[in-house]
Every structure is written in C-alpha cells, then in structure tokens.
Amino acid sequence: MTDNIHTSPGSAVKMVTECGLRPSPQRIAVAEYVLSHLSHPTADEIFTGLKERYPTLSRTTVYNTLHALAAHGAVLEVNVEPGLTRFDGCTEPHAHFRCVDCSRIFDIRMSGMEFPHEFDISTMQVNLTGHCPECRQAHR
C-alpha cells in the first residue's frame, strides 16, 4: 500500500471542525484513518481498522462521519466498484482505475475534460476498468 501513516492528528481535527462537526474522538479517528490510508477503504474497512483501538466504535458512527465529511467535500466517495462505496482522502481531481485482474484500484491522472456550460457541476467521478500495467504484461 502507498498509505501515508504519518498524518498529523491536527489535520483530522481541522477537517472535522471545518465540516461543522464537534471533534469527538470517534470522528477524529475516522477522519485520520481516511487521511492516512489512501488505499480507498470502504466504511467497513475503516470500521474494522479502528475497532481495535476504539472497541466501542459502531458502524453507524463511521457511516455518519463519512457522509458528513463527504457532504462537505472533505473526502470523496469512489464508486468504481458497483454496489460498494469507497472513500478517498485525496480531494485533488483524479480518475480511478480498477484492474479487472488483480482488483487493485489506482489513482490516475486525467486532463482535458470539457462539458456543456448549462450544467452546474458540483461533483465528478471518472471510473475506469481494464488491465493495469502489471497484469497487462502478465497476460501475454
């Protein structure tokens, strides 16, 4: 994984408060998890990952916090896998690529997008599937 394990708790607190939420330990933990695990975790993976350190944590709290953060654009929802919402602490515009062989999800650069001006666009998701560079090679 390319996760950055050295995220300061400060930025998580800031993220939570800037979304209009009181910085409770649980909310800070969720925000910190998303910021420090850029592997596009699901709500359940976040829940499981935090359960050891926060034994009383409930799934509902994780969902509630993620939704609040997402509603304020502090984290992004990723739906590159039908029926499963993943979360991305990186809010820079970028596309997501899911390899149909190894199932890994890659952040990939994108550029040049143009859309009609009549539409007032507030969120954009670009979801790609195919073979990643590694699997592409292994295939032939």
Added chain:
Amino acid sequence: MTDNIHTSPGSAVKMVTECGLRPSPQRIAVAEYVLSHLSHPTADEIFTGLKERYPTLSRTTVYNTLHALAAHGAVLEVNVEPGLTRFDGCTEPHAHFRCVDCSRIFDIRMSGMEFPHEFDISTMQVNLTGHCPECRQAHR
C-alpha cells in the same frame, strides 16, 4: 421521458444473438426495453415495465440478460447513483449528470479526456452531479 418507443424488434434480436445468447422472448423483451427506454432504467424498473406483458417473467432473468448484454458492451451500466445500477442502451461515449434537485439523469457530451497510456482501459464511466439547467434557474 425522451424514450423512443419505436424501436424495431429486429435490432433487439440482433443484439441478443450477437451477445451469444439464444433469442428467447424474455431476452428480446429485455433488450428491446433497454433500446426503447433511454431514461436509464434500473433492472427492477425493466422488470416491472415488462411484467404486464410477460406475467411469468422473473427478476433473475432480467438481471442475467442485462449482465450478458453489458459484458458484451451492447448496453452500458451507469452508476451515477451510489448503490443502484442503471442501464443505458446508448453505447456512444458520453457522461451522465444527476441533478441533486430533481433527481433526473441527463446524458451529456464530453470531450478531450486524456489518460496515461500504461493502463489498458476497457470501460469508462463519467458521473457528474450538480444542478441541471432548469433547477439552476429555479434556484435563484
């Protein structure tokens, strides 16, 4: 709705057979429904819409047929609404825009997309949300 109700059954039969499926009445009906209702119906909407004319039709058949068609690229899956798969009989590359006010889904033109060449891209979905031209005006 902007659905074209005058789709020839012939093209539905062709679509089904070209996907390697035997052209059973149910499969033709599903294919025809998707081709003639370009309003991005869900599997359940297709099921309900066909249930009157095909009383014995089952959801499983609808799902199976849609998946087979989608696997061959004859129809596109649209995931602009988390947790819900919609289907699009228009396979020309285009983006989908969901209005957060009126919930309508629009096909919109897109152009200029560029991605790194290392990735072997086989499917692309561009999902946008925001305010559609009408709701944008009503808003102020």
Added chain:
DNA sequence: TATATCTTTGTACTGATTACAAAAATATAA
C-alpha cells in the same frame, strides 16, 4: 419418442447501508 441441453423461474440468501431509539457524553443554566 427419448434424451440431453439450455433457459426460466422462484425462493432463499447475502451484504452494504439506513432507521431509530436507548444509552452515554458533553455543554449550558441555575
């Protein structure tokens, strides 16, 4: 006609997410 194969159906199940009310924690008022 008998037999094999494919297709459809219906039911049961799964798994992510949501609803909701009780319990706990935190803030405010007296």
Added chain:
DNA sequence: TTATATTTTTGTAATCAGTACAAAGATATA
C-alpha cells in the same frame, strides 16, 4: 456544583439491490 438540555454514540432491526441455486419448463438433438 447540580440539574437540565443538547449532542453524540451505540446496537439492533430493517431495508433493499443484487446473487446463488435448484427445480421446472422449453428447446434442440439423437
């Protein structure tokens, strides 16, 4: 501080789209 109001968390139950699967039905082949 103590009492009270508000917010947050928890845990359970419910929902709902989608899947698994085996039996029934239909179609093709021998």
